[in-house]
Amino acid sequence: MKKYNVAVVGATGMVGRKFLQVLEERKLPVENYYLFASARSAGKKVAFMGKEYTVEELTETCFDGKDIDIALFSAGGGTSEKFAPVAVKAGALVIDNSSAWRMDPKVPLVVPEVNPEDIAWNSGIIANPNCSTIQAMVALKPLDDKYKIKRVVYSTYQAVSGAGMGGYSDLENGINGDAPKKFPYPIFGNCLPQIDVFDEDDYTKEELKMINETRKILHHDDMRITATTVRVPVFHGHSESINVEFEKDYDLDDLKKTLADFPGLIVMDEVKKGEGSGIYPMAVEIAGKDEVYVGRIRRDRSVESGVNLWVVADNIRKGAATNAVQIAQKWIDMQNK
Amino acid sequence: MKKYNVAVVGATGMVGRKFLQVLEERKLPVENYYLFASARSAGKKVAFMGKEYTVEELTETCFDGKDIDIALFSAGGGTSEKFAPVAVKAGALVIDNSSAWRMDPKVPLVVPEVNPEDIAWNSGIIANPNCSTIQAMVALKPLDDKYKIKRVVYSTYQAVSGAGMGGYSDLENGINGDAPKKFPYPIFGNCLPQIDVFDEDDYTKEELKMINETRKILHHDDMRITATTVRVPVFHGHSESINVEFEKDYDLDDLKKTLADFPGLIVMDEVKKGEGSGIYPMAVEIAGKDEVYVGRIRRDRSVESGVNLWVVADNIRKGAATNAVQIAQKWIDMQNK
Known part of the structure; x- marks a missing residue:
């Protein structure tokens, strides 16, 4: 070879x-x-x-x-x-x-x-692709293939390491009250609803990247997508709240199996009614992993066929x-x- | 008197x-x-x-x-x-x-x-009402009155003070690597996609509160709503990414004015295409304030008449x-x- x-x-x-x-x-x-x-x-x-x-x-x-x-x-x-x-x-x-x-x-x-x-x-x-797009694609591809996605609403919870070493230092030094150098505002104890500069329609470039790259990767040019991308005080690992509406109806167990069968995607979703803590992906646990993790898989009853997903991956790795x-x-x- | x-x-x-x-x-x-x-x-x-x-x-x-x-x-x-x-x-x-x-x-x-x-x-x-509901209501009420809300997708970024002193201590002590006592998992450097226990349909009680209380307060029983509520490492101030779909079409300037005219609600929304940092509400700035703040107001082109909002308030005050x-x-x- x-x-x-x-x-x-x-x-x-x-x-x-x-x-x-x-x-x-x-x-x-x-x-x-x-x-x-x-x-x-x-x-x-x-x-x-x-x-x-x-x-x-x-x-x-x-x-x-x-x-x-x-x-x-x-x-x-x-x-x-x-x-x-x-x-x-x-x-x-x-x-x-x-x-x-x-x-x-x-x-x-x-x-x-x-x-x-x-x-x-x-x-x-x-x-x-962009870090926040990649992890969403691994979760959405099997669903688009099977149920045809009509619309996606992204809200992200993105780690400071996505902004490089400067972002990392801003969070680390912010603990001691130091002013930020990379970010325009403090990130320690805060959420910044801006990643990258502003562009068309008052969307940030990060938001437009998620919208445009999703369509290109899935070869689904008319997919309806909107996004709000947010930097959070997390060192490693982007989390995403993804609301998806499908053309076709689905069975929830079948949808979970569809996700679990997809390569590079791990379903981490155990909840028990009334009990303390469920099992779902979290940035601190997923940091260092190469796969994409999905949990909080729930039917969204506000549309005919919809689902909510919580998708986490190591933004510097996957x-x-x-x-x-x-x-x-x-x-x-x-x-x- | x-x-x-x-x-x-x-x-x-x-x-x-x-x-x-x-x-x-x-x-x-x-x-x-x-x-x-x-x-x-x-x-x-x-x-x-x-x-x-x-x-x-x-x-x-x-x-x-x-x-x-x-x-x-x-x-x-x-x-x-x-x-x-x-x-x-x-x-x-x-x-x-x-x-x-x-x-x-x-x-x-x-x-x-x-x-x-x-x-x-x-x-x-x-x-x-529940903290995360109250702030959303102040932003959504004038819009529901004027454009009639069809559907809402909530994704929240909630401060640890919402979990009382124990939540606060967990974040403070987590900086030094101490194990959490109030939360089931570490909150420092992490996002926890669970607030309160799990209930119907694998939604958490916090998510169901947002859904049910919104309908009751707005007297809008058939409003379609879904929610994903997340605890983030922020001491004070809940942030919310709210995606709204209306029955009627709207003009963006008119919508912004409608928000600005509503009592107890402050529009904080200045962005310039291509420039570094915009002005929008952030938890660290809104902590200690009694009003609800809204920014990142953008048309959502993925539906006929939709808007994205970023709503922040002091969860212990308002x-x-x-x-x-x-x-x-x-x-x-x-x-x-």
């Missing part, structure tokens, strides 16, 4: 470091790894795969002569916009974690459990690094078929 | 103490105050209205001979069930903050800005003590008309 040369671009950021960790765990058939970052981080030594790597500077020529097969990008949107085509030109498949390419009609947007077939039509770049590495794995599998 | 004798039952709990604070601020026409609590707290000295009060034990005869006009109850449901009729028999109007009487058809459930007229038909007890004292004020006004 062929072995691949893999580059990680943006290897020193919060998500980039998680890329390295997930790559170590998943043991892809790799010949050589190359780590890249901006000039500021270039030259840094990074322990990876049992040896020491030196981070190289990301430049227009940095990929040349290295025969790189896969380049995992976890840099900002601007960097991806500029350097993803450079990597593609040098012969690499780019799997990009930024928002730069996600809505480009020539770029597949992939959650491997959901739409692996879209990997095939890439023309050099595959986009990794919401970013794990999903990207899974795309790479799937692509490799497809090369070897 | 007549002066009234007022009792506070459960004067030493978290909400009870807020009752005393709000009573001090609002200067009702009161002759005498009486503070009551369980045997455990009886005998405690409490500084109130510039003097020292001794907390008396709540008993079957404690109201006798005191000519109490208004008894504000902030004890548990069991205590209210047992002692509210005792206070009524002794001649008092009971304003009860527990859930014991809320859905009793003979008991009005009142938010003074929303349904003050219901005060008139009380037969001794008026119920104070969500409990302030609302109860406002009911007392309104009742006094009605006696003097």
Whole structure:
């Protein structure tokens, strides 16, 4: 079996470091790894795969002569916009974690459990969806297939790690009363109903990402969706309250089984009437896991056929690094078929 | 003008103490105050209205001979069930903050800005609604009147103070890694998708309260409502993501004006496309305020006529003590008309 040369671009950021960790765990058939970052981080030594790597500077020529097969990008949107085509030109498949390419009609947007077939039509770049979208897709795909989704109302509870190390520090330092640096307002003991900047119709970009990316990934362009995305004082793990309306009616046990049978999705839903504490996914327990967890599965009697879901995943793993590495794995599998 | 004798039952709990604070601020026409609590707290000295009060034990005869006009109850449901009729028999109007009487058809459930007229038909007890319901009502009432609400999807972000001092301590001590005592799971750095015990259809009692109390307060029995209620690591202030669908179409500016014109409701909603931080209500800023705040007001294009709202209020003030004292004020006004 062929072995691949893999580059990680943006290897020193919060998500980039998680890329390295997930790559170590998943043991892809790799010949050589190359780590890249901006000039500021270039030259840094990074322990990876049992040896020491030196981070190289990301430049227009940095990929040349290295025969790189896969380049995992976890840099900002601007960097991806500029350097993803450079990597593609040098012969690499780019799997990009930024928002730069996600809505480009020539770029597949992939959650491997959901739409692996879209990997095939890439023309050099595959986009990794937004963290809050990825976990919702794993829960909604089997339901859309079986009951056809008519409408979705998202309300999110998103961890500070989604805003990188700065977000993490703001929560940590906020405990001591320090003013925030990354966020516009304190996050400790607070909920911020704004993620990313404001855009059309007074929706934030994060909200529009959830709406637009959901439609693209599920190939369901007329799906009715609205979203309110909120940052909460949680370090790791996004939670989502998802209200779904279907075209077809469903049986609740059948729906739960449909969810439980879907790959990468774990149903965690035990409640007993009148008793103290149920079992449902929670950020502190799901942090560090690669799967998406769903609980609080209840019929919504306010519509003919509706359900409420509570969906939790590690936003840096399944919401970013794990999903990207899974795309790479799937692509490799497809090369070897 | 007549002066009234007022009792506070459960004067030493978290909400009870807020009752005393709000009573001090609002200067009702009161002759005498009486503070009551369980045997455990009886005998405690409490500084109130510039003097020292001794907390008396709540008993079957404690109201006798005191000519109490208004008894504000902030004890548990069991205590209210047992002692509210005792206070009524002794001649008092009971304003009860527990859930014991809320859905009793003979008991009005009142938010003074929303349904003050219901005060008139009380037969001794008026119920104070659930904290998460009260703030939603102040935002939804003017919209229901003008555009007729068809359906509501609630997702809440509720502060630990809603669970009393134990909830507060769990968050405070959780920072140091201490195990929770009040909540079944850690609340620091976590979201708990369960408030109160589970009931019908795997909904929690908190969720059913929001559904049932909304219908009763708005006198809108067929309103379609669903809810997911979540405890978040916030000390003070409940936030709510409320998705609303109307029967009639609306103009967004008109809707915002309708909200801004409603008493007790403050619109806090400034966003600029592409710019860093908007202005919207947040728990840390709204804590200590008596009004309900609404922001993130956006058209929901996934239905013919829909809107998203972000509603924040101090759950111990407007969500409990302030609302109860406002009911007392309104009742006094009605006696003097």
